[in-house]
Amino acid sequence: MTTPYPPGTRVFLEDTQTGWIPAVVSSCARVSGDTLTLVLTDENGKETTLTGSGSSLPHLRNPQLLEGVDDLATLSILNEPSILHAVETRYAQRKIYTYSGIVLLAVNPFEPVSLYTPEIVKHYVGRNKGELDPHLFAIAEDAFAAMSLDGSGQTIIVSGESGAGKTESAKLVMRYIAAPKSPDAYTDKNSFVEGTSQVEQQIQATNPILEAFGNAKTTRNDNSSRFGKYIQLLFDTNRHIVGARVRTYLLERSRLSYQAKTERNYHIFYQLCAGLPSQMLKELGLEADYSKFHYLNQGGLSVTEQSDCDKFHAMREALGIIGIDAGKQRSIFQILAALLHLGNINVAQTRTDAVIEDEDVSMLRAMEFLGVNPGDFKKWTIRKQITTRSEKIVTNLTAPQAVGVRDSITRFVYACLFEWLVTSINESLAGKYGDAASRAETYVGVLDIYGFEHFEKASVANSFEQFCINYANEKLQNEFNTYVFKLAQEEYVKEKINWTSIEFDDNQSAIDLMEGKIGILSLLDEESRLPLGSDDSFLQKLNAQLNKPANKAVYKMPKFANAAFTIAHYALDVTYQVDGFLEKNRDTVPEEHLNLLTSSDNAFLREVLDTALHHREGADTADLPSPSGTVSKIPDPGRTSMAGTTGRGTSVKKPTLGSIFKMSLGTLMDMLRMTQVHYIRCIKPNQHKTAWVFSSLQVLAQLRASGVLETIRISTAGYPSRWTFEDFARRYFLLINWREGPSLLKREQFKRVCVLVLMKAKIDKTQHQLGETKIFLRSGILARLESTRSEKLNAIIFLQTNMRRLIAMRKLRHFGRSVVEIQSHWRGAKARQAFHAAREEAEAEKARIAAKAAEERERERERKRKAAGGRKTPTRNGAATPSENGSPGSTRMRRMFSFGSREKSVLAVPDEPLPEASQPRLSRLEVAAKRLSRRSWYDDSSTRKSPNHLVPAPVSDVSAQRSKSPFSTPIYDQFMKRPPWNASTNLSR
Numbered sequence: 002m003t004t005p006y007p008p009g010t011r012v013f014l015e016d017t018q019t020g021w022i023p024a025v026v027s028s029c030a031r032v033s034g035d036t037l038t039l040v041l042t043d044e045n046g047k048e049t050t051l052t053g054s055g056s057s058l059p060h061l062r063n064p065q066l067l068e069g070v071d072d073l074a075t076l077s078i079l080n081e082p083s084i085l086h087a088v089e090t091r092y093a094q095r096k097i098y099t100y101s102g103i104v105l106l107a108v109n110p111f112e113p114v115s116l117y118t119p120e121i122v123k124h125y126v127g128r129n130k131g132e133l134d135p136h137l138f139a140i141a142e143d144a145f146a147a148m149s150l151d152g153s154g155q156t157i158i159v160s161g162e163s164g165a166g167k168t169e170s171a172k173l174v175m176r177y178i179a180a181p182k183s184p185d186a187y188t189d190k191n192s193f194v195e196g197t198s199q200v201e202q203q204i205q206a207t208n209p210i211l212e213a214f215g216n217a218k219t220t221r222n223d224n225s226s227r228f229g230k231y232i233q234l235l236f237d238t239n240r241h242i243v244g245a246r247v248r249t250y251l252l253e254r255s256r257l258s259y260q261a262k263t264e265r266n267y268h269i270f271y272q273l274c275a276g277l278p279s280q281m282l283k284e285l286g287l288e289a290d291y292s293k294f295h296y297l298n299q300g301g302l303s304v305t306e307q308s309d310c311d312k313f314h315a316m317r318e319a320l321g322i323i324g325i326d327a328g329k330q331r332s333i334f335q336i337l338a339a340l341l342h343l344g345n346i347n348v349a350q351t352r353t354d355a356v357i358e359d360e361d362v363s364m365l366r367a368m369e370f371l372g373v374n375p376g377d378f379k380k381w382t383i384r385k386q387i388t389t390r391s392e393k394i395v396t397n398l399t400a401p402q403a404v405g406v407r408d409s410i411t412r413f414v415y416a417c418l419f420e421w422l423v424t425s426i427n428e429s430l431a432g433k434y435g436d437a438a439s440r441a442e443t444y445v446g447v448l449d450i451y452g453f454e455h456f457e458k459a460s461v462a463n464s465f466e467q468f469c470i471n472y473a474n475e476k477l478q479n480e481f482n483t484y485v486f487k488l489a490q491e492e493y494v495k496e497k498i499n500w501t502s503i504e505f506d507d508n509q510s511a512i513d514l515m516e517g518k519i520g521i522l523s524l525l526d527e528e529s530r531l532p533l534g535s536d537d538s539f540l541q542k543l544n545a546q547l548n549k550p551a552n553k554a555v556y557k558m559p560k561f562a563n564a565a566f567t568i569a570h571y572a573l574d575v576t577y578q579v580d581g582f583l584e585k586n587r588d589t590v591p592e593e594h595l596n597l598l599t600s601s602d603n604a605f606l607r608e609v610l611d612t613a614l615h616h617r618e619g620a621d622t623a624d625l626p627s628p629s630g631t632v633s634k635i636p637d638p639g640r641t642s643m644a645g646t647t648g649r650g651t652s653v654k655k656p657t658l659g660s661i662f663k664m665s666l667g668t669l670m671d672m673l674r675m676t677q678v679h680y681i682r683c684i685k686p687n688q689h690k691t692a693w694v695f696s697s698l699q700v701l702a703q704l705r706a707s708g709v710l711e712t713i714r715i716s717t718a719g720y721p722s723r724w725t726f727e728d729f730a731r732r733y734f735l736l737i738n739w740r741e742g743p744s745l746l747k748r749e750q751f752k753r754v755c756v757l758v759l760m761k762a763k764i765d766k767t768q769h770q771l772g773e774t775k776i777f778l779r780s781g782i783l784a785r786l787e788s789t790r791s792e793k794l795n796a797i798i799f800l801q802t803n804m805r806r807l808i809a810m811r812k813l814r815h816f817g818r819s820v821v822e823i824q825s826h827w828r829g830a831k832a833r834q835a836f837h838a839a840r841e842e843a844e845a846e847k848a849r850i851a852a853k854a855a856e857e858r859e860r861e862r863e864r865k866r867k868a869a870g871g872r873k874t875p876t877r878n879g880a881a882t883p884s885e886n887g888s889p890g891s892t893r894m895r896r897m898f899s900f901g902s903r904e905k906s907v908l909a910v911p912d913e914p915l916p917e918a919s920q921p922r923l924s925r926l927e928v929a930a931k932r933l934s935r936r937s938w939y940d941d942s943s944t945r946k947s948p949n950h951l952v953p954a955p956v957s958d959v960s961a962q963r964s965k966s967p968f969s970t971p972i973y974d975q976f977m978k979r980p981p982w983n984a985s986t987n988l989s990r
């Protein structure tokens with residue numbers, strides 16, 4: 002029986018440190034039934050033996066080809082480790098963007114990258130998503146193109162945990178969309194306009210302002226946005242940008258009165274201390290050393306940074322751009338200074354009550370700047386009035402209660418100031434006549450919203466803020482699921498695929514638990530309105546109402562935490578501590594203080610409060626009717642009013658923070674449903690903000706929390722692999738008959754190839770469907786096909802390798818034989834050359850001896866003739882003397898060169914030069930040399946010119962001949978250095 006883990010199968014081995022390690026199955030044995038014993042070798046070469054069945058067996062890994070793909074949706078195996086591994090592989094290749102279906106994953110590089118240059122912007126203009134590498138600009142271009150096509154509203158949702166890069170990504174996306182594009186930009190890339198338009202400048206000016214007032218240093222991010230924002234870029238019928246508007250959500254208020262260690266309050270306070278001229282600092286009672294302010298020194302930091310001063314000036318400039326003049330700026334700074342002094346008011350405790358000195362300098366200063374009577378302020382800070390049906394009761398507060406009142410005023414005033422600033426920004430973005438929204442035909446919105454939040458450390462509790470953030474993410478996830486599932490279904494319908502069997506669980510029950518009629522938010526509101534309501538009684542209510550079998554899957558009472566409740570979110574279970582829920586939800590200032598503030602002598606403060614408290618939906622200047630009287634067609638993503646009027650005279654009843662948030666989220670969701678949505682999920686690769694370090698477990702938690710894994714779960718419920726017939730056929734045709742495949746491809750019968758491949762691979766009907774243009778495959782099928790394909794390819798490569806080796810070896814043998822032959826001929830030639838030289842020397846010696854003997858004889862004859870009186874002695878008929886017949890040296894030479902049969906035959910050549918051959922015949926040497934393909938070794942033409950090539954040159958000509966010789970090559974020289982008659986010389990070595 003076959004197993005799903007044959008040897009060579011690529012798997013992931015679970016690891017506590019890194020999550021998973023890639024490994025390969027070395028052997029697999031079936032123990033019994035489904036239980037297998039696997040021997041795995043991981044990438045470090047370590048062997049592990051594992052016995053198990055079903056889900057306890059290791060996760061399968063994708064074929065190498067698919068690891069590091071642009072789009073995770075194209076992975077054949079879509080389990081958690083595979084997805085994580087693909088993202089990690091890409092990040093290691095410095096590819097920070099990856100698609101996951103409709104989502105773009107952006108992993109924070111934590112160092113500047115050259116991905117946003119005007120050149121790159123130009124590349125993406127007019128290109129479809131998927132044509133180029135995954136990028137923020139591809140998503141921005143996609144949204145802009147969709148808007149241009151039919152005028153439909155678009156929203157790009159950028160989410161992720163704190164420090165993941167949401168704000169940076171949102172800024173880049175907006176810069177791309179707002180960048181002015183010439184009408185030809187889509188046909189001619191060179192006509193793309195660089196630079197900034199006025200609207201773009203104004204949009205960019207919002208960044209330093211919102212960052213100064215809404216961002217703070219946290220342990221997770223030095224410039225963390227403590228609010229959510231939605232920026233809508235408005236376009237007219239010609240797709241020209243006409244304006245923009247900003248909506249903000251849930252500014253974190255608790256930070257104003259309390260900061261954790263190493264964290265800071267909002268940047269603006271430090272910027273003020275670092276950047277204001279000393280005269281102004283003095284007037285406002287501030288100092289560059291901010292450590293004396295209670296609201297600024299709790300984080301343990303005491304020095305401003307140089308960047309605070311620089312950013313202060315940039316922020317002031319930006320205020321100027323959006324039309325807030327120097328006078329208004331001074332008023333803003335005055336209010337901020339008042340808040341810092343408020344924090345320094347000394348609230349002492351007598352035995353029972355709180356007391357504040359009448360002469361408390363901080364109080365006097367704060368009240369001076371706020372335009373409020375210090376006596377009244379003091380009275381309503383240390384006392385409280387309870388109104389019953391029949392009477393008003395005034396009671397004294399304790400010091401902590403009075404401090405609570407003081408801090409609530411700070412939080413309230415700051416939140417109102419933030420609201421006022423956002424309103425001012427919107428006025429500036431509303432165009433020259435303030436009618437941008439009514440002139441606009443369509444829009445692209447960018448939502449920069451906090452991601453799912455969960456503190457694991459016992460020291461940091463998940464509180465009301467986390468509850469609201471996770472509630473927002475739960476709602477967004479629900480929209481996302483519906484959208485992804487809808488898209489998947491649309492494709493199935495278009496391709497005429499039977500999709501009825503595809504189901505998925507959504508997170509509606511968790512949402513109902515939080516926002517339902519008897520849900521957590523409504524129970525919280527109910528408790529918040531009770532004068533004696535408390536966190537404990539709220540928890541009791543929750544447990545009584547929600548701890549029921551119907552909510553078993555989503556609501557839990559934690560076993561080990563007392564004042565807490567647990568919600569099973571789509572991402573993971575989060576336990577919330579109820580401490581402070583009520584106070585944070587109420588987040589109200591006492592009625593008496595509200596009246597003091599709204600009737601302040603400070604006209605600017607009154608304007609700020611009025612704007613924040615009485616701002617109703619649709620009352621933005623951006624929404625003013627145009628001069629022609631038309632009303633905006635652009636849906637509003639939720640104007641967050643700080644309060645709603647009660648209708649009872651002028652009194653203002655402040656709704657709870659929870660209900661405001663619920664309302665604004667509801668409006669946002671309504672708007673999202675009207676738009677086409679694009680998703681960017683930012684991922685923080687490590688907690689230390691270190692560049693290019695990837696911590697697998699942390700990323701996995703974020704992939705879970707961002708819903709990426711959930712999307713994949715939805716995809717795997719259907720047919721995650723979708724290929725066009727052509728792509729599929731071109732990749733897998735080699736699995737079918739080797740003649741049939743290519744010929745069907747040539748005839749473009751792609752669907753037929755697909756069917757044959759499926760038949761050949763024995764993939765049954767439940768595992769695939771053939772649509773109109775695409776083939777749909779269940780999870781894991783592609784990996785099977787890919788492994789069969791690589792087996793076949795490996796076999797082909799094996800054959801090719803061996804054939805190539807065979808051919809190369811034959812060539813080598815042939816080459817070796819030729820080399821040896823050339824060597825032997827050349828050695829012969831050299832021997833002959835040496836022999837001739839020796840022979841000539843011997844001949845000369847012989848002639849010299851003969852001449853000497855003749856001379857001797859002549860002298861003897863002369864002597865005899867003289868002695869005989871002139872009688873002549875006859876010679877022996879001219880016969881040669883023994884020395885004339887050959888010298889003993891000559892004989893010795895012959896013997897010396899007789900060292901082999903081939904050489905002997907060569908030595909048999911006559912002493913006389915060979916007669917010139919009538920037909921030049923190729924010698925064996927030439928034939929051997931010709932076998933060599935390298936011309937430099939042998940020049941055919943030059944050899945053929947000399948018919949006497951076998952005759953060695955005279956000794957004196959040897960060097961000259963060497964330079965002319967066709968063999969004058971390094972090998973020749975090497976050869977010449979050795980004794981030519983040494984038979985062991987082998988040049989092929």
Ligand SMILES: Nc1ncnc2c1ncn2[C@@H]1O[C@H](COP(=O)(O)OP(=O)(O)OP(=O)(O)O)[C@@H](O)[C@H]1O
Nearest residue numbers: 111112113163164165166167168169222224225226
């Ligand atoms: N594309 C990028 N290239 C280089 N660095 C980046 C990029 N995106 C983010 N960063 C770095 O990461 C830091 C945090 O980014 P950012 O402030 O956008 O996070 P965030 O998700 O908005 O966090 P928060 O929710 O706390 O506001 C930036 O200050 C910057 O140093």
